Amino acid sequence: xxxxxxxxxxxxxxxxxxxxxxxxxxxxxxxxxxxxxxxxxxxxxxxxxxxxxxxxxxxxxxxxxxxxxxxxxxxxxxxxxxxxxxxxxxxxxxxxxxxxxxxxxxxxxxxxx
Amino acid sequence: xxxxxxxxxxxxxxxxxxxxxxxxxxxxxxxxxxxxxxxxxxxxxxxxxxxxxxxxxxxxxxxxxxxxxxxxxxxxxxxxxxxxxxxxxxxxxxxxxxxxxxxxxxxxxxxxxxxxx
Numbered sequence: 207x208x209x210x211x212x213x214x215x216x217x218x219x220x221x222x223x224x225x226x227x228x229x230x231x232x233x234x235x236x237x238x239x240x241x242x243x244x245x246x247x248x249x250x251x252x253x254x255x256x257x258x259x260x261x262x263x264x265x266x267x268x269x270x271x272x273x274x275x276x277x278x279x280x281x282x283x284x285x286x287x288x289x290x291x292x293x294x295x296x297x298x299x300x301x302x303x304x305x306x307x308x309x310x311x312x313x314x315x316x317x318x319x
Numbered sequence: 320x321x322x323x324x325x326x327x328x329x330x331x332x333x334x335x336x337x338x339x340x341x342x343x344x345x346x347x348x349x350x351x352x353x354x355x356x357x358x359x360x361x362x363x364x365x366x367x368x369x370x371x372x373x374x375x376x377x378x379x380x381x382x383x384x385x386x387x388x389x390x391x392x393x394x395x396x397x398x399x400x401x402x403x404x405x406x407x408x409x410x411x412x413x414x415x416x417x418x419x420x421x422x423x424x425x426x427x428x429x430x431x432x433x434x435x436x
Contacts, residue, residue: 210361243427250322251410251427297362306352306364306375307412307425 208233210300212310219288220318226273227283227313229298239301240274240281245312246294254296257281288317321345323428325411331434337399340431344393344413350374351394352414352425353386357407365409368394401435408432 210231219225231240238259245251257265257274265272269289273282285292298310324343332338344351353365365384366376370391379386383402388394398405412425 239423250429253424253426256424301423306367306378307354307362308364309354309362311359311361 208300208302208308210298210308210310212296212298212313214313215311216314216316218316218318219285221288221290223288224284224286225288225315227285227296227298227315229281229283229310231279231281231298231300231308233279233300233302235302237302240272241299241301241307242270242272242281242283243297243299243309244292244294245297246291251297255283285315290317290319293317323411323413323426325409325428325431327431328429329432329434331436332401333436334403335400337397338401338433340396340398340409340433342394342396342411342413342428344411345426347415348413348426349391349416350414350423350425351388352412353394353396354410354412355407356410356430357404362410365396398433401433403435406433406435 240257242254243251244254255265255267255270264274269286271284295312295314297312299307301307326341349370351368354362356362364378367374368388371388385397408430410430411428414423414425
């Protein structure tokens, strides 16, 4: 069975600093996708970044990047130059081709000024 | 382009009553998913429609939950009768046909917060 674990229920970071959110997962498939979703307070969940398992290169989207370690089944999210607008709940999710998303429990990130 | 919309945004009902949640996916998206997040826990998959057909309903908790997607457009999720443990946030998501590409990005609605008293 697929599982996704986020071991950090809450984290804080000072504005302009860097923070890393952890995620580990388990799947028996070789082809799958990993995602980080962000849900700001009282707003819709949006996709932050995605990684295809067959790609060795880590995905990057502006200030957001991932450290994908396939053998270790680890998929952490690094946010550089944190901004107040990054305050949100962050969910790590796993998807096998075409199927449902399996989510972690989420990490609340608070960016402090 | 309008995103995924859900109605109502909040619903408070008493145990034993019936509630119907609605989801309007992004126009043209054949895939529609329902998820649920019970307080403090993971977001859990409920079911997946491809057009009007149920592709996967392995996450539906029991037969008190009924999902429909008539005509392959909007979807409803009915809970009858509601129980206390049904409280949570119900999310809907939609995505394009898988033939459009390998990454089936799902776009989420704002969710419906259901409280059963």
